[in-house]
Amino acid sequence: MLIGIIGKPSTGKSTFFMAATSAVVKRSPVPFTTIKPNHAIGYVEVECPDKEFNVKCKPRTGYCVDSRRFVPTDLLDVAGLVPGAHEGKGLGNKFLDDLRQADALIHIVDASGSTNEMGEKVETGSYDPANDLRFLEDELDYWLKGILDNNWQKLLREGRTKKNEEIMHEQFTGLGISRDAIVKTLNELGLKEKPLEQWSEEEKMEFSRKMRKMGKPLIVVANMCDIPGAYENYEKLVKEFPDHLIIPCSSEAEIALKEAAKNGFIKYIPGDSDFEIVKELSEEQKKAMEFLKNYMKKAGGTGVQKALNTVVFELLHYIAVFPVAVPSKLSDIKGNILPDCLLVKDGSTALDFAGAVHSDMADKFIRAIDVRTKRTLGADYVLKHRDVIEVVFGR
Numbered sequence: 184m185l186i187g188i189i190g191k192p193s194t195g196k197s198t199f200f201m202a203a204t205s206a207v208v209k210r211s212p213v214p215f216t217t218i219k220p221n222h223a224i225g226y227v228e229v230e231c232p233d234k235e236f237n238v239k240c241k242p243r244t245g246y247c248v249d250s251r252r253f254v255p256t257d258l259l260d261v262a263g264l265v266p267g268a269h270e271g272k273g274l275g276n277k278f279l280d281d282l283r284q285a286d287a288l289i290h291i292v293d294a295s296g297s298t299n300e301m302g303e304k305v306e307t308g309s310y311d312p313a314n315d316l317r318f319l320e321d322e323l324d325y326w327l328k329g330i331l332d333n334n335w336q337k338l339l340r341e342g343r344t345k346k347n348e349e350i351m352h353e354q355f356t357g358l359g360i361s362r363d364a365i366v367k368t369l370n371e372l373g374l375k376e377k378p379l380e381q382w383s384e385e386e387k388m389e390f391s392r393k394m395r396k397m398g399k400p401l402i403v404v405a406n407m408c409d410i411p412g413a414y415e416n417y418e419k420l421v422k423e424f425p426d427h428l429i430i431p432c433s434s435e436a437e438i439a440l441k442e443a444a445k446n447g448f449i450k451y452i453p454g455d456s457d458f459e460i461v462k463e464l465s466e467e468q469k470k471a472m473e474f475l476k477n478y479m480k481k482a483g484g485t486g487v488q489k490a491l492n493t494v495v496f497e498l499l500h501y502i503a504v505f506p507v508a509v510p511s512k513l514s515d516i517k518g519n520i521l522p523d524c525l526l527v528k529d530g531s532t533a534l535d536f537a538g539a540v541h542s543d544m545a546d547k548f549i550r551a552i553d554v555r556t557k558r559t560l561g562a563d564y565v566l567k568h569r570d571v572i573e574v575v576f577g578r
Contacts, residue, residue: 184256184257184286184495184499184501184526185257185258185259185284185285185286185359186225186256186257186258186259186285186286186287186288186289186491186494186495187258187259187261187281187282187285187287187288187289188200188258188259188260188261188288188289188291189261189264189282189288189289189290189291189319189401190263190264190290190291190292190315190319191263191264191265191293191298191300191301191302191315191319192262192263192265192298192301192302193263193293193298193302193303193304194263194291194292194293194298194302194315194406194407195291195293195406195407195434195435196260196261196263196291197221197260198406198434198435198438199260199289199291199404199406199432199434199487199490200221200223200258200260201434201438202434202435202437202438202441202485202487203225203226203258203437203487203488203490203491204223204224204225204258205441206221206223219262220259220260220261220262220281221259221260222257222258222259222260223257223258223260224255224256224257224258225255225256225257225258225491226245226246226253226254226255226256226453226491227253227254227256227491227492227495227496227503227526228251228252228253228254228453228454228488228492229251229252229253229254229503229524229569230250230251230252230569231247231250231251231252231521231524232505232513232521232569232571233247233250233513233520233521234250236513238513238520238521239520240252240520240521240522241519241520241521241522242521242522242523242524243519243522243523244523245524248452249452251452251454252503252524253453254503254524254526256491256495256526259281259282259285261281261282262281263302264319264322265300265301265302266300266318266322267322282399283357283358283359284358284359285359285399286359286399286499287399287400287401287402287494287498287499288399288400288401288402289401289402289404289490289494290315290316290319290401290402290403290404291404291406292312292315292316292403292404292405292406292420293310293312293315293406293407294312294405294406294407294408294410294413294414294416294417294420294431295307295308295407295408295410295412295413295416296308296309296310296311296312296412296413296416297309297310297407297410298310300314300315300318307410307411307412308412308416312405312416312420313419313420313423313424316403316420316424316427320395320401323395323399324388324391324392324395325391327355327358327391327392327394327395328387328388328391330354330355330358331354331387331390331391332387334354335379338350338354338379339379339380341353342378342379342380347369347374347375347376347377347379348362348365348366348369348375350379351365351369351394352365355394355398358398358399359398359399360394360397360398360399361398364394364397364398365394365398367397368390368393368394368397368398369390371393372386372389372390372393374386374390400498400499401498402427402428402429402430402490402493402494402498403420403424403427403428403429403430404429404430404432404486404490405417405420405429405430405431405432405486406432406433406434407432407433407434407435408431408432408433408478408482408486409433409435409436409474409475409478414431414481414482417429417431428493428497428498430486430489430490430493431482431483431486432482432485432486432487432490433478433482433485433486434485434487436475436478436479436485437453437485437486437487437488439471439475440458440475440485441453443458443472444458447461447462448460448461448462448464448468449461449462449472453487453488454484454488454489454492455484456479456480456483456484457476457479457480458472458475458476458479460472495526499528500528500529500530501526501527501528501529502526502527502528502529502531502566502567502568502569503524503525503526503568503569504524504525504527504531504536504566504568504569504570504571504572505521505523505524505525505569505570505571505572506523506525506536506540506572506573506574507521507554507571507572507573508573510552510554510557510573513554513571521571523540525539525540527539527566529568530565531565531566532562532563532564532565532566533548533550533551533560533561533562533563533564533566533572533574534548534562534563535566536551536566536572536574537551537574537576540574543576544574544576546576547576547577547578548562548574548575548576549575549576549577550562550575551564551572551573551574551575552572552573552575553570553571553572554571554572554573555570555571560572
């Protein structure tokens with residue numbers, strides 16, 4: 184799973200990326216600071232079953248704090264997008280090509296309205312962030328439409344012998360768009376059986392738009408919501424775009440809180456809506472912490488962790504499943520307790536899960552066992568979120 188972080192220049196994409204991953208990247212208010220994409224690991228939060236079983240887990244990847252398991256996922260921070268990118272403006276198709284393998288997108292918007300459509304500084308509140316939602320999604324749609332147009336004659340020839348879903352899947356599989364998304368798009372638009380030579384330009388555009396929504400789903404992160412006036416802009420965005428998932432966020436606050444927690448000044452776990460001060464602070468530090476407390480109370484947290492969780496569990500519909508080799512100890516064969524937590528698509532079966540753990544397990548699958556209930560599960564058992572599963576397979 185790969186999540187792309189997108190937006191126009193200078194909205195805080197790299198700051199969000201740092202807040203989510205703790206990776207150190209170059210940040211600047213100057214447009215196009217990011218040229219080559221940054222790639223690092225972020226984490227989604229899952230309730231760990233260790234407390235339920237009265238044990239202490241030992242993750243091989245990620246980490247666990249107070250039975251809150253943080254599971255790794257890949258994040259990609261790409262260069263800023265400006266209007267006309269599909270025509271080559273800004274960094275043009277370089278930006279778009281970097282998104283080919285992204286399963287979902289996080290669109291970072293400057294909710295404070297202090298950068299124009301090119302990412303240049305303007306007076307705070309003078310620019311309407313709603314413009315960014317419109318143009319960025321249009322650019323993605325025109326990018327996909329451009330791929331169709333550039334290959335249209337070839338697709339028409341293939342249409343003599345192949346079905347539309349096969350043609351479009353072959354064309355867009357390199358962009359990480361699934362066959363299921365292609366089929367659903369064709370069906371919803373009534374284009375599944377319509378010969379390609381009869382498609383209008385409007386139908387090609389609508390196909391590109393709907394395929395993007397299904398194949399590259401996105402959420403909007405209203406960043407810089409701690410700046411005066413920005414939270415009100417976030418609330419306006421929610422009303423204006425009711426079909427979008429929009430999350431208020433302060434990436435800078437998340438970075439500050441993680442740094443303060445690292446240095447022992449506060450107790451804070453990513454995703455918390457509050458924090459506890461545990462060390463004496465200076466007056467300046469107290470003011471800063473009080474400001475953050477007030478903001479987080481209003482927004483329900485910094486928004487960074489919520490954004491990642493929303494993408495993985497609500498947008499992409501993944502669930503978390505814990506494999507164990509020794510059920511009596513909830514461990515692997517080396518004695519590590521609940522060492523792994525795998526993210527799999529909702530609807531995955533026990534056999535699918537066996538293959539995700541190791542291909543040999545799927546090839547030699549015998550049965551699975553629900554560790555909680557001790558119930559034997561067949562290959563077609565549909566997994567549930569936070570299942571703890573033993574896979575029994577031939578040696």
